Amino acid sequence: MRIATWNINSVRLRLPRALDLIAEAAPDVLCLQETKALEDQFPAAAFAEAGYPHQAVVGMKGYNGVAVVSRLPIEETERREFCGRADARHVSVRIDGGPELHNLYVPAGGDVPDPQANPKFAHKLEFLAELRRWLADTRSAAQPMILVGDLNIAPLETDVWSHKQLLDVVSHTPVEVDALCGIQAGLGWVDAVRHRIPAEQRLYTWWSYRARDWALSDRGRRLDHVWVTPPLAGAVDGVSVLRAARGWEKASDHVPVIVDLKL
DNA sequence: ATGGTTGAGGTTCAA
Numbered sequence: 001m002r003i004a005t006w007n008i009n010s011v012r013l014r015l016p017r018a019l020d021l022i023a024e025a026a027p028d029v030l031c032l033q034e035t036k037a038l039e040d041q042f043p044a045a046a047f048a049e050a051g052y053p054h055q056a057v058v059g060m061k062g063y064n065g066v067a068v069v070s071r072l073p074i075e076e077t078e079r080r081e082f083c084g085r086a087d088a089r090h091v092s093v094r095i096d097g098g099p100e101l102h103n104l105y106v107p108a109g110g111d112v113p114d115p116q117a118n119p120k121f122a123h124k125l126e127f128l129a130e131l132r133r134w135l136a137d138t139r140s141a142a143q144p145m146i147l148v149g150d151l152n153i154a155p156l157e158t159d160v161w162s163h164k165q166l167l168d169v170v171s172h173t174p175v176e177v178d179a180l181c182g183i184q185a186g187l188g189w190v191d192a193v194r195h196r197i198p199a200e201q202r203l204y205t206w207w208s209y210r211a212r213d214w215a216l217s218d219r220g221r222r223l224d225h226v227w228v229t230p231p232l233a234g235a236v237d238g239v240s241v242l243r244a245a246r247g248w249e250k251a252s253d254h255v256p257v258i259v260d261l262k263l
Numbered sequence: 264a265t266g267g268t269t270g271a272g273g274t275t276c277a278a
Contacts, residue, residue, distance in 0.1 A: 009278085010270055034278085036271065062271050063278090108278055120277090152278095209268040209278090253269075253278085 001072075001261045002027045003101070005148035005224060006245075007206075007254035011035040011067065015043050017248055022050050025242070025258055028071050029095060033105040033150045033254075035065035042067060060088040066103045066149070072096040080134065082127045089127075095146075098263060099232060100139075104131075104149035109170045121170060124152070128179040132186050141187040146261075147227040150254060153180045156194070158202045159222035171221055189227040192259045196239045206254045207246055214246060226259045235261045 004027035008014050039059040052069035056076040059065040065088045074093040077100055089105040107127050110120030155177045157163035166172040197203055204220025211217050237260040245255040
């Protein structure tokens with residue numbers, strides 16, 4: 001089973017690129033974040049025509065939004081509203097009667113890494129704490145589950161272009177990394193990508209739009225993740241990060257991450 | 264220290 005996750009940064013603007021991705025990588029399940037579309041604005045027919053008729057779509061006006069489109073039958077299990085906000089950051093599905101898959105878009109957290117001074121950063125930390133509690137209260141490490149999405153945190157030193165220079169930058173601060181590791185430890189989640197690509201190797205999934213030349217400066221961060229619970233750890237086969245997608249015409253600032261599971 | 268770009272939806276906010 002091939003799972004792809006991609007922060008598409010507007011599903012309507014970038015639908016042609018999503019169809020390119022489907023043609024190139026042929027995932028069984030494609031998880032999208034930042035669709036920036038109301039549910040009735042989601043290009044459901046186009047994905048269905050491309051072979052992905054099974055869909056779970058959560059949207060709001062203008063911002064956020066997540067979706068799962070699938071070749072295999074999926075059954076929506078939940079759409080959690082974290083922090084009491086209907087802000088379209090989560091949907092979970094059961095894939096073909098098998099593993100449950102959580103698709104998440106964690107709040108970016110603004111610019112200032114201080115929850116007192118910056119409500120967006122406080123929201124990010126609250127979101128992570130609630131995610132940890134909710135998973136611990138409602139799910140078990142024995143269940144085969146997949147968690148994907150734009151988690152907006154680069155946990156390892158080699159997940160950023162400069163560990164030292166990003167220690168004070170939202171996405172790589174110790175408090176965020178600790179929160180992410182806490183969620184991971186909760187159900188024993190395995191980082192599927194780092195399971196196959198050694199931590200010594202630098203790996204990014206996002207490059208800012210603001211760089212003059214994203215490839216030349218290569219100041220990236222690994223913000224997009226695929227995790228699995230222990231029962232699926234041995235099933236993780238190939239993983240890939242489609243760096244080339246950052247160079248596509250009208251590219252998203254994030255690139256797709258693809259994981260193959262032997263189920 | 265600052266500014267740089269993109270997208271949605273409007274006459275700015277979020278990233």
